[in-house]
Amino acid sequence: MGGCIGITRGRNASVDDTSANSTRTNSGNSRKNHSLCHEVIRWKSDVPLTEGQLRSKRDEFWDTAPAFDGRKEIWDALRAGATAAEAQDYQLAQAILDGANISVPNGFLTECYDELGTRYQVPIYCLSYPINIVKEDSGRDSPADCSEPIDGGTEMTLKLRLSTTLGDVKLPVYSKDTIGVAKKKLQEEDASKGRNIRIHGRLAIIEAVLRRGTPPESVEVVIASLSEASVNQYEVALNQWNIFCTRERIDFFDPKKNSVLLFLTEKFKNGASYGALNSYRVAISLIPPNKIGEDPLISRFLKSTFKLKPVFPKYSYTWDVSITLNHLEKLFPLRSIP
Structure with missing residues (x-):
């Protein structure tokens, strides 16, 4: 995707741009854990991207990563932590990682481990913008953000079932729309119709605890x-x-x-x-x-x-089990039972 050229403070160790992956290792629990570095990774994309294209690429990664390996709740925590770190809210990002028991050996989210020792690799384009990001003159981030995409293919309607309401909804999309674009359309429709995307319970509780002034x-x-x-x-x-x-x-x-x-x-x-x-x-x-x-x-x-609305017992009547046991006792020896 791109090459890493350093960070704002300058470090000797390089951070490789790796693809999404998570593997099980036996030494995960014994690995050293470092605090999240308060630095922005600087990198250059091989192919210049607009802001809209970068957001679509991020959405595709976060939507598909849990389907391959690793635990979904860890991926959700990594996404929330990456978003907080990019906004330079490192205190919240560190609290999210600690709450999910995620260790960061090199101080960056490019390589992380959960409490079971499973490795999670987050690509660099999910952590910061490239230095050669393209700004479009039209004021829009990319054609993906337009209401009607340019050469978007054939218009079609997807029937989706939401996990929040278990209701079916119809979403108009184009055949060339990416997963990220379709998700954004669904979010906009959710906002306009009063629905909402499913939240992660543990992260919501962590956010609530932090809002009460609890030290991270x-x-x-x-x-x-x-x-x-x-x-x-x-x-x-x-x-x-x-x-x-x-x-x-x-x-x-x-x-x-x-x-x-x-x-x-x-x-x-x-x-x-x-x-x-x-x-x-x-x-x-x-x-x-x-x-x-x-x-x-x-x-x-x-x-x-x-x-x-009182709670009634599951069974409306009971019977004395000793009657059956006494009857079975009279049938001894069992070989005489037909």
Whole structure:
């Protein structure tokens, strides 16, 4: 893709532009971990790219990398960390890496390892812009960002099923559109129609903890109390909460008490049980800076839903198993059973 020519501070070690790959190694846990370097990697692309083409290339990589190898949650954390580092928010980037237990031996995201020792390689074009980036005179980044692409091929309609709502949507695209262009069109349609893209539960909780003023060095210890199973359960609830916030234009990280009550009421009217509503309450309480989940009114709401829709035992009747056991005992020896 391109050649690396150095970094802003100057280093003897070079960073190679490698393709996406992740491999398992036995020495991953014993490898030294360095803090993320607060530097921008400078490199030159072999083929000059516009900003729009570079964004499309990045989107294609992040969308397809988890399908080949490695864990999706690690790829999501690397993407979030790369975005924060490119914006020079190195404190947030380091907190994301620490929260996901990602080690960076050389200080750059070009080579990373998870806690199991799996290697993840992020190409250099996902970390910084090349020095020979092309600026178009028209004021647009690239033809990919135009509403009607130049020589985009035949127009067609894709039928997609969203993981957030499990609903089917129709997306108009062109036959020559890349994955990144199609994704951007879907995001624009989501924004216009009140939908939202699926969020990662662990990263949302990390961001919420940082917003409360927690030192980045302490984030990993703070969220260690949450098991992986709990995070996965909360992720479902947080995605539902995110959809509601997008539709009602509510701040996801700092909602009001009435907004949470409206959300819980909507879920209750849609058939959610007391257990599901309580899971929503616990998940949302991890996000705001105040203890909104412990609000007396919300607690009373949960108690009322339990009375209105009580939880019944799974089985409506039981029987005495000793009757069967006594009967089987009388059949001894077993060889006499036909």
